[in-house]
Amino acid sequence: MGREEGEWECVASIAVPGSFDLEKAVCSHGLFMMAPNRWDPSTRALMRPLRLSDSSLSVMSRISSSSSSSSSCLNLQVLNATLPPPRRRISPQDRGWLQSQVERMLRLSDAEERNLKEFHRIHPEAKARGFARVFRSPTLFEDMVKCILLCNCQWPRTLTMAKALCQFQLDLKSATSKTNEDFLLVVPSTPAATREPTTTTTTTSRRRKRSSPPKLNHTTTTTTTTDTDHQPPMPSTSDHETIGIGDFPTPEELANIDPNVLGRRCNLGYRAPRIVKLAQSITRGEFQLQQLQQQEEEEEALLHGPSSTLVYDRLAKQLMKIDGFGPFTCANVLVCMGFYQVIPIDTETIRHIKTVHAPSCTTKTVQNDVHKVYAKYAPFQFLAYWSELWEFYEKWFGKTSDMPSSSYHLITASNMKASKHKKTNNHI
Numbered sequence: 001m002g003r004e005e006g007e008w009e010c011v012a013s014i015a016v017p018g019s020f021d022l023e024k025a026v027c028s029h030g031l032f033m034m035a036p037n038r039w040d041p042s043t044r045a046l047m048r049p050l051r052l053s054d055s056s057l058s059v060m061s062r063i064s065s066s067s068s069s070s071s072s073c074l075n076l077q078v079l080n081a082t083l084p085p086p087r088r089r090i091s092p093q094d095r096g097w098l099q100s101q102v103e104r105m106l107r108l109s110d111a112e113e114r115n116l117k118e119f120h121r122i123h124p125e126a127k128a129r130g131f132a133r134v135f136r137s138p139t140l141f142e143d144m145v146k147c148i149l150l151c152n153c154q155w156p157r158t159l160t161m162a163k164a165l166c167q168f169q170l171d172l173k174s175a176t177s178k179t180n181e182d183f184l185l186v187v188p189s190t191p192a193a194t195r196e197p198t199t200t201t202t203t204t205s206r207r208r209k210r211s212s213p214p215k216l217n218h219t220t221t222t223t224t225t226t227d228t229d230h231q232p233p234m235p236s237t238s239d240h241e242t243i244g245i246g247d248f249p250t251p252e253e254l255a256n257i258d259p260n261v262l263g264r265r266c267n268l269g270y271r272a273p274r275i276v277k278l279a280q281s282i283t284r285g286e287f288q289l290q291q292l293q294q295q296e297e298e299e300e301a302l303l304h305g306p307s308s309t310l311v312y313d314r315l316a317k318q319l320m321k322i323d324g325f326g327p328f329t330c331a332n333v334l335v336c337m338g339f340y341q342v343i344p345i346d347t348e349t350i351r352h353i354k355t356v357h358a359p360s361c362t363t364k365t366v367q368n369d370v371h372k373v374y375a376k377y378a379p380f381q382f383l384a385y386w387s388e389l390w391e392f393y394e395k396w397f398g399k400t401s402d403m404p405s406s407s408y409h410l411i412t413a414s415n416m417k418a419s420k421h422k423k424t425n426n427h428i
Helices: 022-026 092-105 110-122 124-129 140-149 155-175 259-266 271-283 289-302 308-319 327-336 347-356 366-377 381-397 405-410 413-418
Strands: 008-015 038-040 045-051 058-065 073-079
Touching: 008 092, 022 058, 045 092, 058 092, 073 092, 110 124, 110 366, 124 381, 140 155, 140 271, 140 289, 140 327, 155 259, 155 405, 259 271, 289 308, 308 327, 347 366, 347 381, 366 381
Parallel strands: none
Antiparallel strands: 008 073, 038 045, 045 058, 058 073
16 A cells, blocks of 8 residues: 555554454443544544554554455554654554554453353343443553543543543643643653553552442443532533544653643543552552553453452452542443453442332442342343443434544433433434
8 A cells, every 4th residue: 555644554454253343342332432532433443543662652543344245354554644753654563562452442352252252142132232342442541541530520521531631642742842831740750661551559548438329420421410629611522533632641641740730731620630640650660550451361361260259359459559449440440451240330320220120229229239130140240231221322312333423422311311201313
């Protein structure tokens, strides 16, 4: 293929199982709606920046299904115009790193494939609906930060915070050769962390104690709750052009940022110091995210083995040591890591259980109600719950794979109430 700057160049062909459906694998969780991801409904392709082997560099990438009917594979392309100078070429090391990020996002591992087959065996209804993989980020660090963004706020604000972080990363890149007082350093330069951010365990400050579940919706809907920061409202997410947005920032890019600056620029509220502290503990080697990533790869294969509960409890205990990581955030991160036996419970969980299974469900009974409904699907309770919830969303709002990104912020529980039992896909 030619190498003109405006062209996409295919750099890898990724084999996938014959039953793999890119549209369903991507449009399966609200994380796919969060910047810098961009699903193109017209081409059925996913676009976003991905990191090169030098993690300070990104390239705009596109993942699409092969047009060949004789092979089951994905095409991974890069936009030549976004290749960082003076490279202008993808090295074998870059290609391997790009492919590994795609495989993580789409859960293309032998362990995930085995777990999926086992889940479909015990939940044939989910298989019949075509529910399979649950989308996640190309790195565990991005998943961890986005799980922080999901907590205690409404879905539109979660979207705008994620987009603001990507814009901030773009601004950081453009400011590297300038003196800009808005990007104040708060600690000396930290050594570059090893590949795949290394997660933090040492910082444990006071957590906000609540008697009720977090007021946020796992990834797509949010109840009519008020964010505890009383921050000014941010504008609704519009149909952004991914090519003009930055990548999701790395720990190295966030570790030296003044939390007040980050909070002000991205409207993060109390989340800003927690995100910076997480990034700092990673870059300092205090939290070994690379080791956690390796555990993710090695131990998700044990999901339905006798040591499953022990593995989950050990990882949850490790994550709970991070400042700001309560049960809900930890459960979401562990889902991203491939552990499905615990359902993250928030107000949206209660709404769903009340609507579909137990009308009398409350904050006091939700744990028991969830157990009664989904225990039979162990160790895939989350997959059973999420397949139900995602189908419920799409019945109300239409297929998420057909939506423009400008409509993502409309997927809220308050809009369900406003529609008075009518599907609202007329706005899509």
